[in-house]
Amino acid sequence: MRVHISVDMEGVSGVADAADTTLGAPHYEYCRRLMTAECNAAVEGCFEAGASEVIVNDSHGTMLNLLQEQLDPRVKVVRGRTKSLGMMQGLSRDCDASMFVGYHAAAGHDDGVLNHTMRGRDVQGVFLNDEPAGELRLNAAMAGTMGVPIVLVSGDDVVCGEASDCLGNVEAVEVKRAIDKYTALSLHPTRAQEAIREGARRALGRLADFTAYTVGSPTTLRVAWNSTSIAALCENIPGVKRVGSREVEYTSADYVELYRLLRVMLSLAASAAAAPYSYD
């Protein structure tokens, strides 16, 4: 049994503020240890359930967060951000399951802790066939193209609700409750890690219950940016249509193409956002 794990940071127990998740920020070094420990908890649960191979993808920000020598020695780790499948790198058709550890709610979804979709400052919302799509849904649909089900999601109560709404049958492990976008009521790290380990073991123990998530085809990807300038930049990509002053869309029967296009547009947004001056 081969298992893929995509590990983000905003949904880790104890993490609540942008100062917890940004390289060089005051609490980052502490919080990356919590992230590594939650990853290990999921990995342990996988091996307890009989996994033969576990591939971990570092999926947060720089994608250089996990402390490799502190990871379970049985895992293989994808480190680095230049990868066409982004948060789902390392996944392949011969994986039996994927897990989302440390995930967070979509941009604008209730008061989810650190809610955002891919690029917090630039993206107001992403939609697949007019339904809101956070990272959870975007990535689950990517796994669906390979026939791989998402069997576990961990994070706050809001992303756990998002997981149940989107995926139906999934082990949703709530490690904190959202009080505000920047405030959380967290379990103690030890308790959170126990819950993730048990959730992973339970999920793989009933693997036959899960089905891969797919979106309707053809699929229309729409991105609402915060800046008209980014929408104008994206319009330069052949096939991308400007459908509002801040919105662009693209339709394809090939979801992998859409997913890769989204990553290209996010790179454009990052280059536009690199301007040194602000005007407020």
Ligand SMILES: [Zn+2]
């Ligand atoms: Zn993240």
